[in-house]
Amino acid sequence: MPHSAPLPRFCGHVVEEPQLDLIRGLVARYPGLSRTELAATACELLGWLRANGKPKTVECRGFLDTLEEQQRIVLPARRQKRAKRVAVAIASEDRPAPVPIQGPLAAxxxxxxxxxxxxxxxxxxxxxxxxxxxxxxxxxxxxxxxxxxxxxxxxxxxxxxxxxxxxxxxxxxxxxxxxxxxxxxxxxxxxxxxxxxxxxxxxxxxxxxxxxxxxxxxxxxxxxxxxxxxxxxxxxxxxxxxxxxxxxxxxxxxxxxxxxxxxxxxxxxxxxxxxxxxxxxxxxxxxxxxxxxx
Known part of the structure; x- marks a missing residue:
């Protein structure tokens, strides 16, 4: 990554080199953590929290992917996703056809x-x-x-x-x-x-x-x-x-x-x-x- 490349942003805020170094240190120090776990840890350490105090893990997870695309960090390999549970799909043969709902709003x-x-x-x-x-x-x-x-x-x-x-x-x-x-x-x-x-x-x-x-x-x-x-x-x-x-x-x-x-x-x-x-x-x-x- 060229030194002149603009610094990345997280939720609109510029992320400075000391913060990037902290993220690089986390990746190096905890190779066993998943990407999501790294994101949650980074949020806690950097104070990337919502107004209710909960970490912005989802946003940070995407931010880490962006840093990897920019060759600023090297993340652990993506873990294989679990197969979707059958319960998520509603198209089952034993499910009865929906009953039409028609008429005025008051009905x-x-x-x-x-x-x-x-x-x-x-x-x-x-x-x-x-x-x-x-x-x-x-x-x-x-x-x-x-x-x-x-x-x-x-x-x-x-x-x-x-x-x-x-x-x-x-x-x-x-x-x-x-x-x-x-x-x-x-x-x-x-x-x-x-x-x-x-x-x-x-x-x-x-x-x-x-x-x-x-x-x-x-x-x-x-x-x-x-x-x-x-x-x-x-x-x-x-x-x-x-x-x-x-x-x-x-x-x-x-x-x-x-x-x-x-x-x-x-x-x-x-x-x-x-x-x-x-x-x-x-x-x-x-x-x-x-x-x-x-």
Whole structure:
């Protein structure tokens, strides 16, 4: 790695050489640790913690991979992943066909957003999203909360909120913040990274209703889980969809992305898969707060 190469960043902060030396020392001193264990240890030693005091292990795990790509460190070999358990897939021969859920919104009866807390709920959420969402199930980047939308007639949908994009042109232009302001306050932005209405559920206005319910729910749940109050929601809608339910739920459309994605660090996929950017302010002063104006 040439000495003139710019220093890497972790969650927007420049990582100086003494911090890199500490990470190199960990790798050399503890060759038996997995990459995830190294990431957790580095977070504890460097103070890379969330507002609730928990380490940013997921983000740091990706950061270590980046350092290895840049030839700044040499990590232990990746450990073989365990095979997915059969329980994660819902396509089983003995599972009865879903009963269609149709009619007006009021006919659903009591409608709740259940936060995913148990192993059984996690299996169900992953299975539904993997089979019925066009992006499938992926481990989210950083902090996240997941919900099952449950009616009196059964599960009708799934939602996920997770860490936002570091840079998002339409969002950043709308807020009008500087790099320093974004670095300091990005944690107050959440991404609605998965939203699914199950295909056998045909209920007018359900999607926009759940988006509105989800916004209220995550404002209450996120501070309890992570110690940070969200001020703004963002999402990306694939070009094959019109985003009608987001518009009906009063989200704002702000143009398209470049199509690169979070992991395209070398700009190899510019324009490959553009998506429309949508925002939902959670307070009338959201934009001012994100700029640090009160």
């Amino acid at each position: 659903l009866g009591s409608l709740q957003l259940q936060a995913i807390t148990s192993a059984e709920q996690r299996r169900q959420w992953r299975a539904l999203v993997e089979q019925h969402h066009y992006l499938g199930h992926r481990i989210p980047f950083g902090a996240h909360l997941r919900y099952l939308a449950v009616s009196a007639q059964g599960v009708v949908g799934c939602l996920q909120y997770s860490s936002p994009a570091w840079r998002l042109q339409g969002r950043d232009r709308w807020i009008g913040w500087s790099d320093a302001q974004r670095q300091e306050r990005l944690q107050h932005v959440l991404c609605n990274s998965r939203f699914l209405i199950l295909p056998w559920v045909q209920v007018p206005n359900l999607a926009s209703h759940l988006l509105a319910r989800g916004a209220r729910q995550v404002v209450a749940d996120w501070p309890a889980q992570y110690g940070v109050t969200p001020w703004l929601l963002e999402t990306l809608v694939d070009s094959r969809f019109r985003g009608a339910c987001y518009r009906a739920a009063n989200w704002m459309a702000l143009g398209e992305t470049t199509g690169r994605g979070r992991d395209d660090r070398r700009h190899r996929r510019h324009g490959a898969a553009p998506k429309s950017v949508w925002l939902y302010p959670l307070h009338r002063h959201s934009r001012r707060w994100l700029r640090g104006e009160g």
